[in-house]
Amino acid sequence: MWQSFDYPTDTLLPEQKFTRSTTLVSSRARGNVSSGYFRLYFDNDNILRLLYDGPYISSVYWPYPFLLPWDSGRSTYNDSRIAWLDSLGNFTSSDGWKFLASDYGKIIWRRLRMDRDGNLRCYSLLRGGEWSVSWQAVIGPCDIHGICGPNAICQYDAASGRSCSCVPGYERKNASDWSEGCKPTFKSFCDDSPDIADATGFLHFPNRDFYGYEGGYYKNSTLSSCKRKCLELCDCKGVQYRFNERECFIKVALMQGRFLIGTRENIYFRLPRSMVSLYQTRLEVEPAALNCSDSPKDVRLQRVYLKGRDNKLLVKILLIVAGVIAGLEALGVLLVWYFVAATSQTRKDEDGTDGYQLASVGFRRFTYSELKKATQNFSQEIGRGAAGTVYKAILTSGQVAAVKRLNDSSLQGEDEFLAEISMIGKLNHMNLIEMWGYCADDKHRLLVFEYMERGSLAENLSNRSLDWGKRFNVAIGAAKGLAYLHEECLEWVLHCDVKPQNILLDSNYWPKVADFGLSKLLSRHGNVKDSGFSKIRGTRGYMAPEWVYDLSITSKVDVYSYGVVLLEMVTGRSPSGGVAADDSCSGGMAENQRLVSWVRAKMKNDGDVPIATLIEEIVDHSVEGEFDVKKVEILVVAALQCVSDDKDKRPSMSQVVEMLECHVNKAEN
Known part of the structure; x- marks a missing residue:
């Protein structure tokens, strides 16, 4: 008689079909469940998209609108228009787009939600009853359209989060709703004026980008000619100029503004000339006004003072001293300014650019x-x-x-x-x-x-500089780094080439995983079993069977490679060089076995041989110092679990960390 499963609001559940007639719509705001401005839907070209449908404009912001469908891994050649999230965390769409949740493979409660901030996120239910983000569509919070409204700039800081501010010469329309943006505080240039050019100035701000709404585009243009083109249009709000490419964009609307460090974008806001002078000394757009009304903690200072005795000689001396100090300071400022200008000019002469700004986080x-x-x-x-x-x-x-x-x-x-x-x-x-x-x-x-002073783990293994204590610490540290990549990042990051050469050591032999995510920097032309990788990645001897047998690629390929690294640290033997088998096991004929198979055979025990004896047979005796049998045993046990041929039997990297740290805690207690 009645059901709602075919008509989701902002949430899609596992196995719930998303079709051409289905739309996910965000809520308006916290505590307001009315329809918001953001929605997920199938477009007329059969592509799954995120749309901002605001009170003034409507624009698609995901996939990135400047990319063609096939450049973002989509295909328009389908007519089914259907997508769904399965119970394991795999989302599949008929346009060819797929994603895996960071905890893919676990059978837990999940949901896909169109959040009120315009981002599409997958949530997983933790044991404590909390929902954790296991995937999200848009990485940059300011890449979402409509967040700050027209004539505003979005800025993101890892410490304080996302914030909005009006561009120079504008003020907020609605103090409680940034989506309405900002309005000008000056008279429109389209009103009658005797000489608009003389009354207009431009205020330069680097590293600001405003998407779309160009009244004109000019190549091989100078900045001066670009500004003149703007002055010819009464509705021109400013110009965006790229010095390297000599490209000019005439902006008739300031939409989707965002602050980006290290970009080529330079925006010149068009303002009344009298207003430009007020902003010329400001380096940043002013933030939203704070509420500075009186509070019980405020204390008003008395503005009266007592007039002292009139001493003209003392006043003259103080004025002379102050003048000398001011002159020295002015001279110092001029010297510093000259030095900075000379350095900047030298950099321009060498590179042909204005240089780049250092990000606040050091990147x-x-x-x-x-x-x-x-x-x-x-x-x-x-x-x-x-x-x-x-x-x-x-x-x-x-x-x-x-x-x-x-x-x-x-x-x-x-x-x-x-x-x-x-x-x-x-x-x-x-x-x-x-x-x-x-x-x-x-x-x-x-x-x-x-720079890592001690070089790679491979170098330190070959020169025997790592004792058993350092090797155990390297095992735990590398496992923690991989666990972070697999399970704690919003993006699903695979290493795909875990080996001793990619584990670096600092001056204190503290391990750090290198080359992570570099598979994302290589060209991608097609998929390998829905993995997003177009070719086999890794190094012989460390590669999981999934690469060879063309199976689906998950985080378990890194777990396998990590297990081989553990075996190499314990045995001192290379996995690609082969291991000579015992004559008794081959009828007197020595043969080469893979390191994994060799350790498995050595550790096979029916209970008659003490574990210490088995460890003694495989351990690297060239390492200086005595080894702890229990520590080596836990390394071997963890390694053999990691190198299981069946990926579903391998532990996650967080489980490996827990296994190793549990042994440390027991030893300390």
Whole structure:
């Protein structure tokens, strides 16, 4: 007689079909469940999209509107228009788009919701009764359209979150609703004026981007001619100019404004000339006004004072001293200004650009000439891999860095490269190598990382510099880093090449996983069993069976590789070099076995042989110092579980961490 399963509001449940006649609509606000401005729907071209349908404008913001459908992994050649989320956390759509929840494979309660902030998120129910985000569509909070309304700028800070502010010369329309944006505080330029050009000025702000609404686009244009084009239109709100490409965009509306560090975007807001002078000394857009009304804690200071004795001589002396000090300060300011201007001009002459701003979190964009100078023309090579070569560098700040120069085969479009670099730059964990920045000049693609004094785990294993205590700490630290990538990031990040060469050690032998997420930086042309990878990734000896047998790729491929690394640390034997089997096991004929098979055979026990004896047979006796049998045993047990041929029998990396730390806690107690 009645049912609602075919008509979801803002939530899609597992196995609930999403069709051409279905729409997910966000709620209006916290505590207000009326229909909001954001919706998920199938467009007329059969593509699943996120739409902002606001009071003034309507625009698609996901997939990125500047990408063609096939550039974002979609296909218009379908007519079924159907999508669903299964009980394991796999979302599949008829347009070819798929995603896996970060906890994919677990049978737990999940839901896909169109949130009121415009982001589409997948939630998983934790044991404590809380919903945890296991996937989200839009990485950048300010990439969502309509968040701050017209004539406003969205800015995101990891500490304080997302915030909105009006552009210069504008004020909020509605103090309680940012979606209505801001209104001008000055008279429109379209009103009659004797000379609009003389009454108009431009205020420059770098690193601001406003999407769409161009009244004109001009290539090979100078900034001066770009401004003149704007003055010819009474409804021009400003110009967006790219110096490197000499591109001019005439903005007749300031929509979807956002603040981006290290971009090519420069916005010149058009304002009355009298208003420009008020803003010229301000470096940032002023935030929303605070409520500074009186409160019981406020104390008003008395504004009366007592007049002292008149002493003209003393006043003259104080004035002379103050004048001398002011003159010295002015001279110092001029010298500093001259030095900064000279340095800036030198950088412009070398690079042809205005340089890049350092991000508040230390993540920045470098120019190619900067990194070429820092690496002494890429002269000191410290590592080499399939994706590129690593060089030691000394940055202008004096910091020692490692610069990875990606091979030509890994190059891709700048927009896709910057989007994925932004995602990797946000990853932060004590057991992950820290990325300080990147370079994307023309065809040059370089990554800048912190420098690790002790080199790779592979180097330290070969020179026998790691005792058993350090090896156990390396095992725990690397496991924690991988667990963070797999389970604590909103993006599903696989390493795909876990091996000793990609585990680096600092001066205290503290491990940090490197090259994580770099598979996302390589070209992707097709899928491997819905994994999003177009080719086999990894290193021989460390690769999981899924790569060889063309099975679905999940986080368990990293678990397998990690298990092989553990076996290599325990035995001191390379997984790719082969291991000589006992003659008794081969009829007197020695043969090469894989490291995994060899350890399995050695550890096979019917209960007659003490575990210490079995450990004694496989352990690396070249390592200095006595080893703890219990610690080595837990490493071997964890490793053999990780290298199970059946991926469903392998533990997650968080379970491996728990297993290793549980042994440490027992030993301490």
